[in-house]
Amino acid sequence: MKIAFVGKGGSGKTTLSSLFIRHLAANEAPVVAVDADINQHLGAALGLDEAEAAALPAMGAHLPLIKNYLRGSNPRIPSAEMMIKTTPPGEGSRLLRVCEDNPVYDACAVGVRLDDGAIRLMATGPFTESDLGVSCYHSKVGAVELCLNHLVDGPEEYVVVDMTAGSDSFASGMFTRFDMTFLVAEPTRRGVSVYRQYKEYARDFGVALKVVGNKVQGTDDIDFLRDEVGDDLLVTVGHSPWVRAMEKGRPPRFEQLEAENRMSLQVLQNAAEDSYGHRDWERYTRQMVHFHRKNAQSWGNAKTGADLAAQVDPAFVLAEPAAAAQPG
Numbered sequence: 124m125k126i127a128f129v130g131k132g133g134s135g136k137t138t139l140s141s142l143f144i145r146h147l148a149a150n151e152a153p154v155v156a157v158d159a160d161i162n163q164h165l166g167a168a169l170g171l172d173e174a175e176a177a178a179l180p181a182m183g184a185h186l187p188l189i190k191n192y193l194r195g196s197n198p199r200i201p202s203a204e205m206m207i208k209t210t211p212p213g214e215g216s217r218l219l220r221v222c223e224d225n226p227v228y229d230a231c232a233v234g235v236r237l238d239d240g241a242i243r244l245m246a247t248g249p250f251t252e253s254d255l256g257v258s259c260y261h262s263k264v265g266a267v268e269l270c271l272n273h274l275v276d277g278p279e280e281y282v283v284v285d286m287t288a289g290s291d292s293f294a295s296g297m298f299t300r301f302d303m304t305f306l307v308a309e310p311t312r313r314g315v316s317v318y319r320q321y322k323e324y325a326r327d328f329g330v331a332l333k334v335v336g337n338k339v340q341g342t343d344d345i346d347f348l349r350d351e352v353g354d355d356l357l358v359t360v361g362h363s364p365w366v367r368a369m370e371k372g373r374p375p376r377f378e379q380l381e382a383e384n385r386m387s388l389q390v391l392q393n394a395a396e397d398s399y400g401h402r403d404w405e406r407y408t409r410q411m412v413h414f415h416r417k418n419a420q421s422w423g424n425a426k427t428g429a430d431l432a433a434q435v436d437p438a439f440v441l442a443e444p445a446a447a448a449q450p451g
Contacts, residue, residue, distance in 0.1 A: 124395050125276060125300060129286045130307035131317045132162075135337040138366060139307050140285045141168035145377045146388040147281050148240035153222050155232070157284040158246040159267045165285045166244060169235055170374065181248020182266035185230045189266055192226050193217050193273045199434045206434075207423045208265025209296060209415035211408070212273045213436025219273050221280040227270065238377040264297065271300040272411055275441060278399055296414025299328045299407075303398040305391060307335050308352070310344035315351040322355070328410060331398050333357035335391070358390040408440045 128140035137160065147154050158165035158179075166176035182189070190203035196215035200206055212218060219227060232243040247264055264287065276282055284301070298304070298321075306321055308314045318334055325332050336348045336359035348356050365380045412435050419431035 124278075124280070124302045124399050125271065125274070125282045125284070126395055127284050127286050127298070127301040127304045128307060129298075129304060129317070129321060130337075131313065134307045134309055134314060134317075135360075136307040137164045137168050137285050138370075139305070139335060139337060139360065140283055141165060142366070142380070142384070143305075143388055143391055144169065144242060144283050145237055145239070146385070146392065147283070148237045148242050149377060150392070151240060152279055152281050154242040154281045154283060155221055156235075156242050156244045157267055157282065158244070159264050159284050160247075160287050163246055163248070166235075166246065168369070169242075169244065170237065171235065172372075179233055179244065179246045179248075180231050182231045182245055182270075183248045185227075186266050186269075188230055189227055189269060193219075193269065197436075199436060205427050205429055205431070206269070207415075207418060207427070207431065208268045209272070209411070209418045209423075210269065210431070210434055211411045211415050211436070211439075212441060213434070213439045216273060218275050218441075219270060221274075221276050221282065231266075268297045268300065271297065275443065277443065279396075281395070296410065296417075298325065299330060299410045299414070302331065302402060303395045304330055304332045305335050305357075306332060307337050308348065309338050310336060310340075310347045315348070318352055318355070329406065331401070333394055335360065335387075338362075357394055358387045360384055360387050404441055404443070411441075 128136045128143070130136035144154055144156050156165065156169070163176070163179070166179055167173070187203055190206045193212070193216060194200045194203055194206060195217040197213050198215060199213050200210065219225065228243060232245045235242050235244045247267055267284065271282070274282065304321070304325070306318050308318050321332060332355060334348065334352045334355045335357060336345065339345060339348070339359040339361050345359055348359065361383070363381055363384055365375060365384070368374050415435065416432055423431045
């Protein structure tokens with residue numbers, strides 16, 4: 124399952140995504156975690172020290188390698204330079220899987236040992252001073268989108284993405300790449316404003332969206348969130364001494380997380396697993412193609428000097444791992 128955590132800056136989405144990742148690892152689920160936020164904090168939330176977090180390889184810096192690998196022998200893509208962030212896979216493309224070794228993971232993923240297991244962690248890389256005036260953050264996130272377009276995952280396998288804050292998630296079609304999106308919202312008017320934006324954008328694309336109320340202090344906060352988001356409110360999370368210790372860099376073992384918060388994380392996992400039964404690979408592929416055509420017309424064709432709509436393989440549908448053909 125592909126899971127996104129979104130929310131406004133300061134909502135706690137990185138903290139909650141890191142707790143969810145720890146919970147999955149404790150339940151022995153294979154996990155690839157991706158930090159796609161401009162403020163790269165997921166590594167620290169998963170226990171890396173400052174030096175380790177700063178040393179994470181940047182996916183954006185390895186974009187040529189990613190493109191070359193994913194292109195494979197696809198005859199519709201004559202070179203890696205012709206690929207853009209929305210380029211869909213087709214006959215001959217290489218696909219990524221959660222539980223495998225490949226050059227993309229070798230270059231971009233770091234194994235992180237948690238209390239009750241281990242996960243792979245990938246990061247887009249921070250927006251640096253050298254990017255100013257010549258690039259935009261969305262080009263870095265494009266490496267994540269390209270990988271998601273070429274990734275096939277099976278039941279009980281997880282890709283968890285900590286997305287960029289606010290409505291920036293809609294700068295491309297990446298918001299449609301997930302089986303479940305958890306929107307983290309505080310019980311304030313500002314806290315639910317991103318929910319309204321996300322709900323409006325997501326409505327036309329069948330995006331599964333659930334709200335996680337964070338920093339909830341009582342029934343009044345719960346009632347407020349329920350009034351604002353209705354049945355989309357899945358679960359709430361309150362004050363956590365465990366999280367406060369984690370934010371100080373001294374987390375106890377994960378098994379000591381408060382019981383009510385462990386139960387909330389299990390609710391998230393149950394909702395994610397339920398979403399897998401509604402997966403529609405044909406719709407997923409259609410949406411991928413839709414946003415590729417849109418990006419090709421708006422900027423991709425001009426950038427590459429080619430008609431990138433020709434990259435679409437009309438007979439190709441991204442398939443379950445057992446059915447997908449993997450070229451050598």
